[in-house]
Amino acid sequence: MVDLAFLVIKEKKLKSPETDDEAFAILNKENIITLGLSNKLKEAKGMRNIIAHEYGRVEDLLLFKALSNQIMPDSEEFIKSIRLSLK
Numbered sequence: 001m002v003d004l005a006f007l008v009i010k011e012k013k014l015k016s017p018e019t020d021d022e023a024f025a026i027l028n029k030e031n032i033i034t035l036g037l038s039n040k041l042k043e044a045k046g047m048r049n050i051i052a053h054e055y056g057r058v059e060d061l062l063l064f065k066a067l068s069n070q071i072m073p074d075s076e077e078f079i080k081s082i083r084l085s086l087k
Contacts, residue, residue, distance in 0.1 A: 001041055001078055008032065008082055020045055032085040033078060040074045047071075 005023040009016065014030060017023040021042045028038040047066070051058055 001075060002045060004078070004082060005041075008085065011086070027081075030085075033081045037074060037077055037081065040070070041078060044071050044074065 002020045002023060005020075005027055006017070009023060009026055012030070014026055017026055024033065024038040024041045027033045028035050033041075051063070
């Protein structure tokens with residue numbers, strides 16, 4: 001989702017973000033995604049970093065539930081918002 005955020009920013013010629021989190025903030029500022037979604041995507045990126053860099057023990061079932069119940073719907077909302085902004 002971070003990569004997609006950067007692609008949209010580049011396509012729309014928006015201010016270049018200095019961080020991944022700033023990319024979501026820019027999309028919110030430009031009314032492409034909501035503040036709530038921006039915050040959720042920042043949190044998902046943080047969770048990704050914990051998993052990818054093995055900062056701690058991860059409960060597989062808890063991770064599966066988070067992916068199924070939160071991250072998948074947020075991803076779908078993000079893609080829908082991006083599509084609407086590119087019309």
